[in-house]
Amino acid sequence: MNRKGAIIAGLLTLALAATGCGSSNSTSPGTSSGPLKLAFVQGVIGDAFYVTMQCGIQEEAAKVGATVSTNGPQKFDPALQTPVLQSVIASQPNAILIAPTDVSAMQQPVQQAVQQNIKVVLVDTTLKDPSIAASAIASDxxxxxxxxxxxxxxxxxxxxxxxxxxxxxxxxxxxxxxxxxxxxxxxxxxxxxxxxxxxxxxxxxxxxxxxxxxxxxxxxxxxxxxxxxxxxxxxxxxxxxxxxxxxxxxxxxxxxxxxxxxxxxxxxxxxxQQPALIGRDGVTQAVAALKGQPVTKSIGTGFTVLTQANLNSPEGQAAVYKTAC
Structure with a gap:
């Protein structure tokens, strides 16, 4: 009986272990443990607008303890942005903040991220059907x-x-x-x-x-x-x-x-525009979506008209884009 009991106990242990492994593998990116992984897909690398947005994203992510990876195409082109996005999807972040380079051509590639249970927030540009995203933030x-x-x-x-x-x-x-x-x-x-x-x-x-x-x-x-x-x-x-x-x-x-x-x-x-604010709002909405908290579906940000007369004012200098964070 002792030997038989030991065999039964061993089988139960293996069954529980298998169940635990299956549970771990089915965990969605948005509910995995550890720091949240955010990815920012720029419209184009090297544009001061997106650099400034990246700074805002990194600033807000640091406040909530999330990590951020940033990628983007060499040109503002959906044919170049699509493989960048697909590579990002393969890395399985919890959420992607993306500036789609075309309202139609980027619809399906972004949909692929949503199908992988990755939260998507549109920043700056949008899609023909933006309803697939948790939130969309852009200037007026x-x-x-x-x-x-x-x-x-x-x-x-x-x-x-x-x-x-x-x-x-x-x-x-x-x-x-x-x-x-x-x-x-x-x-x-x-x-x-x-x-x-x-x-x-x-x-x-x-x-x-x-x-x-x-x-x-x-x-x-x-x-x-x-x-x-x-x-x-x-x-x-x-x-x-x-x-x-x-x-x-x-x-x-x-x-x-x-x-x-x-x-x-x-x-x-x-x-x-206010790219840093767009980035900060994007992180806020992505984190809220991941935590199952209320999100704002659409957010509009303002702008500042700069002239020689107001460029050197505090407001004017705050509106100037950055080239590095």
Missing amino acids: NLGGGKAAFDAIHQLAPNGGKVLVVSVQPGISTTDDRAKGFQDAVKANPSYQDLGVQYSNNDPQKAAQIVSAALQANPDIVGIFATNLFSAEGSATGIRQAGKQGAVKVVGFDAGPDQVKALQDGTVQALVA
């Missing part, structure tokens, strides 16, 4: 576009031709900025909208676009550049055409090159 881009037109209206009050230089169609943020600007132009008959041209996030191409536009329409009075690289290229194109001061430029974002252009007078105003 329509309002930012209108603010850009208001700035040009103040700089060139007599009206005239205006041009938008954007990135590429299908990016939610820049599409909204262009729309906000163009809607404001349409509401004012003193201005003529020359439409939107796309630089594919290439400053050199943006410079070429502006140079060609000024040759065809030397009476352009204002250009709205919807992101950092578009503004950088637009400033170069105007400088090459010798049109500094004659063509008023309002850029979106406040990276070092844009701030220098503002200081030099090539760009007359910048619409600065």
Whole structure:
């Protein structure tokens, strides 16, 4: 009987051990023990906007004891961002904060993360169907576009031709900025909208676009550049055409090159977002989702219009983007 009892006890022990291993393997990323693992997938590496957002993410993650890994494509391109995201998914973080590079093309890749029980928070850009994400945080881009037109209206009050230089169609943020600007132009008959041209996030191409536009329409009075690289290229194109001061430029974002252009007078105003705040809010919402706490499905953040007059103020300096954390 003792031998038989020992055999039975041994079998029970093996059964319990097997049950424990099975339970451990089925634990979802969002409920695993230890520090929370967060991953940030940027829209593009090297953009001061995303660097500043990364700083905000790291700052907030440190407060809650979470770890953060940051990855991103070399260009703002869904074909390049998709494999980056797939690699991040394979590392099984608890949550991913991502700036999708296209509203449609990134829908399925992000869905794959959700199917792996990874919480997703959209930061800056969004998807065609953002409901799959726990939360989405972005600037008021329509309002930012209108603010850009208001700035040009103040700089060139007599009206005239205006041009938008954007990135590429299908990016939610820049599409909204262009729309906000163009809607404001349409509401004012003193201005003529020359439409939107796309630089594919290439400053050199943006410079070429502006140079060609000024040759065809030397009476352009204002250009709205919807992101950092578009503004950088637009400033170069105007400088090459010798049109500094004659063509008023309002850029979106406040990276070092844009701030220098503002200081030099090539760009007359910048619409600065709050990327660090977007990052901090993203971490807050991701952690809440992981803990089963209430989340805010959509959060809008504001912006600061920078000019030479307010650039050196405390508010102005706080709005300038970082190049490193």
